[in-house]
Amino acid sequence: MKKLNETQLQELEQDLNAIRDEVLADLGERDARYIRRIIRLHRTLEIGGRVMMPFGFIPPVFLAATASLGVAKILENMEIGHNVMHGQYDWMNDPNLHSQTYEWDTVCTADSWRRTHNYEHHTYTNVIGKDRDYGYAVLRLSDEDEWKPWHSLQFINYILLSVLFQWGVGLHELESEKLRRREIRWRDKLPFLKDFARKGGRQAFKDYVFFPLLTLPVAPIVLAGNIGANLIRNLWSSTVIFCGHFTQDAETFSEAECEGESKGHWYLRQLTGSSNFTGGRWLHILSGHLSYQVEHHVFPDLPAHRYPEISEKVQAVCLKHGIPYNTGSFARQYGTVLNQIFRYSLPDRVRTRLEGRSAPQAI
Amino acid sequence: MLARVTQSKTIHWLGRQLSNQDNPESWLDPVLAKINPMWVQAYTPARVEQVIQETADTRTFVLRPARRWTGFRAGQHVNICTEIDGVRRNRTFSLSSSPLLWETQGLVTLTIKRLPGGLVTNWLHDRVVPGQVIGLGEAFGEFLIPEPAQPVLFIAGGSGITPVVSQLETMAAQDYPAPVTLLYFVRTHRDVIAGEKLRALASRHSTLTVQVIATNESEEPRFLRGEDLDGIANLKSREVYLCGPKGLMDLAGDLLHQRGVTDDRIHSTFFAPPAPAQLEGTELGGQVTFANSDVQVGSKGDANLLEIAEAAGLTPQYGCRMGICHQCSCRKTSGTVINRLTGQVSGAGEENVQLCISVPRGPVSVDV
Numbered sequence: 001m002k003k004l005n006e007t008q009l010q011e012l013e014q015d016l017n018a019i020r021d022e023v024l025a026d027l028g029e030r031d032a033r034y035i036r037r038i039i040r041l042h043r044t045l046e047i048g049g050r051v052m053m054p055f056g057f058i059p060p061v062f063l064a065a066t067a068s069l070g071v072a073k074i075l076e077n078m079e080i081g082h083n084v085m086h087g088q089y090d091w092m093n094d095p096n097l098h099s100q101t102y103e104w105d106t107v108c109t110a111d112s113w114r115r116t117h118n119y120e121h122h123t124y125t126n127v128i129g130k131d132r133d134y135g136y137a138v139l140r141l142s143d144e145d146e147w148k149p150w151h152s153l154q155f156i157n158y159i160l161l162s163v164l165f166q167w168g169v170g171l172h173e174l175e176s177e178k179l180r181r182r183e184i185r186w187r188d189k190l191p192f193l194k195d196f197a198r199k200g201g202r203q204a205f206k207d208y209v210f211f212p213l214l215t216l217p218v219a220p221i222v223l224a225g226n227i228g229a230n231l232i233r234n235l236w237s238s239t240v241i242f243c244g245h246f247t248q249d250a251e252t253f254s255e256a257e258c259e260g261e262s263k264g265h266w267y268l269r270q271l272t273g274s275s276n277f278t279g280g281r282w283l284h285i286l287s288g289h290l291s292y293q294v295e296h297h298v299f300p301d302l303p304a305h306r307y308p309e310i311s312e313k314v315q316a317v318c319l320k321h322g323i324p325y326n327t328g329s330f331a332r333q334y335g336t337v338l339n340q341i342f343r344y345s346l347p348d349r350v351r352t353r354l355e356g357r358s359a360p361q362a363i
Numbered sequence: 364m365l366a367r368v369t370q371s372k373t374i375h376w377l378g379r380q381l382s383n384q385d386n387p388e389s390w391l392d393p394v395l396a397k398i399n400p401m402w403v404q405a406y407t408p409a410r411v412e413q414v415i416q417e418t419a420d421t422r423t424f425v426l427r428p429a430r431r432w433t434g435f436r437a438g439q440h441v442n443i444c445t446e447i448d449g450v451r452r453n454r455t456f457s458l459s460s461s462p463l464l465w466e467t468q469g470l471v472t473l474t475i476k477r478l479p480g481g482l483v484t485n486w487l488h489d490r491v492v493p494g495q496v497i498g499l500g501e502a503f504g505e506f507l508i509p510e511p512a513q514p515v516l517f518i519a520g521g522s523g524i525t526p527v528v529s530q531l532e533t534m535a536a537q538d539y540p541a542p543v544t545l546l547y548f549v550r551t552h553r554d555v556i557a558g559e560k561l562r563a564l565a566s567r568h569s570t571l572t573v574q575v576i577a578t579n580e581s582e583e584p585r586f587l588r589g590e591d592l593d594g595i596a597n598l599k600s601r602e603v604y605l606c607g608p609k610g611l612m613d614l615a616g617d618l619l620h621q622r623g624v625t626d627d628r629i630h631s632t633f634f635a636p637p638a639p640a641q642l643e644g645t646e647l648g649g650q651v652t653f654a655n656s657d658v659q660v661g662s663k664g665d666a667n668l669l670e671i672a673e674a675a676g677l678t679p680q681y682g683c684r685m686g687i688c689h690q691c692s693c694r695k696t697s698g699t700v701i702n703r704l705t706g707q708v709s710g711a712g713e714e715n716v717q718l719c720i721s722v723p724r725g726p727v728s729v730d731v
Contacts, residue, residue, distance in 0.1 A: 032449030039393040090678035093451040
C-alpha cells in the first residue's frame with residue numbers, strides 16, 4: 001500500500017468527506033425517481049419472464065423468458081437489494097427500501113449478509129485473515145496464504161463457486177474453514193443454519209417447486225428456465241464481484257498494518273483494495289454500479305447511481321495524493337482475475353520461476 | 364401501520380415467499396403508482412378533490428380515499444403519508460368531517476393549519492392541488508362521542524376545533540338527545556375555523572350552544588375563566604372533551620377539577636407532542652447498543668433512542684416522532700427504557716418499543 005503520513009491521511013480524509021457531504025446534501029427527488037424506475041424495470045422483467053416461461057416450448061421464447069428472469073434477478077440483487085441493504089436509500093424513509101427490513105431474491109438471508117458483507121467485508125476490506133470475502137475461504141489469491149496441494153485445483157473450485165454463487169454466499173457465514181479446523185463447533189452455527197434453511201427453502205420453493213407446479217404440463221421447461229435464470233445471475237454477480245477485488249492490482253493488507261487505523265487510513269485501504277471496470281451505462285446498472293467498486297468501498301451508503309459522477313472527484317483526489325486508481329476495461333480486469341486464480345494455484349516455486357521467465361511480457 | 368392487512372393468511376404467506384417482502388401487497392407499488400396512483404397498496408391512496416381556504420393560515424383538504432379504506436368514527440385521527448423531495452413523511456391529523464360524509468359520498472376532510480417552519484403543513488398548503496394523491500392510514504384514537512348519549516362540554520382552542528367539528532356534525536345528524544356546549548377559543552374572530560358550519564348547526568339544534576371567545580382582541584388577553592364554566596348547566600354530569608394548545612388544556616383541567624369534575628369524565632387529544640412526563644434526570648441515559656448495525660454509543664439525559672441512533676449516523680425508520688404512529692417500533696432485546704409520554708418504566712427483557720419516545724435508563728440493546 002502506498003504510504004502516506006498522518007497529515008496526508010488527514011487531508012485525504014477531509015477531501016473524501018467533502019465529496020460525501022456534497023452528495024448527502026443533494027439527495028432527493030432525483031434519487032428516489034431513479035431507484036423506483038429500476039424497481040419498475042425489475043418488476044416488469046420478472047413478471048414478463050414468469051409469464052413467458054410456460055411458453056418456453058418455443059425455443060426463442062424460452063431464451064427470452066430465461067434472459068428476462070435472469071436479468072430481473074441481476075437487477076434485484078445488484079442494483080436494488082445490495083444497494084438498499086447498504087442503507088443507500090434509508091433517507092427516503094420508505095419501509096420497502098429500508099436497509100434493516102429489505103429481504104432480497106437470493107439464498108443468503110439479509111441478516112447474514114448484513115453481518116458478513118456490510119460489517120465484515122466493508123470494515124476489513126482485503127485484510128487477509130479478517131476479510132473472509134477475499135477468496136471466500138475457497139481460493140488462494142495472495143502470497144500470505146500458504147500454498148497447499150489442493151490449491152492446484154482451484155480453477156475447478158472457482159467455476160463451482162461461480163455456478164453455485166448464491167449458495168456460496170448464503171453459506172458464507174457458516175465459516176466452514178473454521179469448522180474444519182475445529183475452531184468453532186457446529187452447535188454455534190445452528191441458529192444461522194436454521195435461518196439459512198428457511199431462506200434457502202423459500203428460494204428453492206419459489207423457482208423449483210411453485211412456478212413449475214403452477215404450470216404443470218410444461219413444468220420441466222419452467223424448471224429448466226428458472227435454473228437457467230439463477231445460473232445467469234450467479235455467473236454474472238460472481239464475475240462482477242471478483243473484478244472488484246481480485247484483479248492483479250488490487251492490494252491486500254496484513255492485520256498488523258491495519259491495527260488501530262485512522263479513518264484516513266481506512267479510506268486509503270478502500271481506495272487501493274478495490275478495482276473498477278469501465279463500460280456502457282447498462283453494464284454499470286447491471287453490475288449494481290459495482291463497476292465503481294472503488295467509489296462503492298469509499299462511500300458504501302451513497303446511492304450507487306451517483307458513483308459515475310463521484311468517480312471524477314475521487315480520481316482527482318487520488319491524483320492529488322499519488323494514490324493509484326485501479327480501472328480498466330471489463331475484459332482486461334476479468335483477464336487479470338483469471339490470471340490471478342491460475343497463478344496462485346501453482347506452488348510458489350513454480351510460479352516465481354514462471355513469472356521470472358515471462359517477466360518481460362507480464363502485464 | 365399504514366399497510367393494509369391482507370385478509371387471507373395463506374395468500375399473505377405465499378406472497379411473502381414469492382416477493383421476499385414482509386408486505387407483499389406493496390411489491391408492485393412502484394409500477395402501480397406510475398399507472399394509477401390510486402392503486403398503490405402500501406397505504407390507502409386518497410385523491411385531493413378540493414382545497415378550501417378556511418382562514419389566512421388554515422385550509423381544508425377534501426379527500427376521496429380508495430374505497431377499501433375502512434372508515435372512522437367522529438373524533439379520530441389519521442396518519443397521512445406524503446413524499447417531499449424523495450423523503451416519505453408521515454404526520455397525524457384529525458379528520459374534520461363527519462363519518463356520514465364518508466359513508467354517503469366517500470369523502471373525508473382534513474383541516475390543517477400552517478405551522479411556522481412546519482415541513483409537511485407548509486408543503487400541503489403550498490404544493491397540494493386538486494387531483495394529487497396522498498396516502499392515508501387507518502383511523503385511530505379514543506376521542507369519541509359518549510355512548511349512550513350524555514350531556515357534553517367541548518373546550519377547543521385554535522385548530523383543536525377540527526375533531527370537534529366532526530363530532531358536532533355527527534351528533535347533529537343523529538339528533539343527539541342531550542345538551543351539548545362548545546367553548547371555542549380563537550386568537551381573533553378572523554381565526555375562526557368552520558364558523559359558518561358551527562353557526563348553522565347551533566341555529567338548527569336547540570340543544571347545541573356554541574360560544575366563540577377571542578383571546579387576543581382586547582387589551583388584556585381573555586383566556587378561559589371560571590365563570591365560563593359556571594354558566595354551564597349540570598357541569599358535573601357532563602363528559603368534557605379538551606382539544607387545543609397545552610396552555611388551554613392545562614387551565615381547563617385545573618378549573619374543571621376545582622369544580623368537582625373527575626378525570627374519568629375528561630377526555631383530551633393533542634396535536635403537538637404532549638408535554639413530556641417529568642423524568643428524573645439523574646438516572647437517565649446509558650450505553651445503547653444498536654445490535655444490527657454493530658454500533659454502541661453512550662447517551663446522557665433524556666435523549667430518546669431515535670435521536671441517539673440518528674446522532675450515531677444511523678437512519679432507523681420513523682414517522683410522527685411523537686409516539687403516535689408506531690413506524691419506529693422495534694425490538695428491544697435487553698435493558699430498561701422510560702416512556703417519555705407516560706413516564707412509565709419498561710421491563711428489562713425483550714419487548715417492542717417506540718424509538719421516538721423511549722429514553723434509555725442504563726444500558727439498552729435494540730435491534731436497529
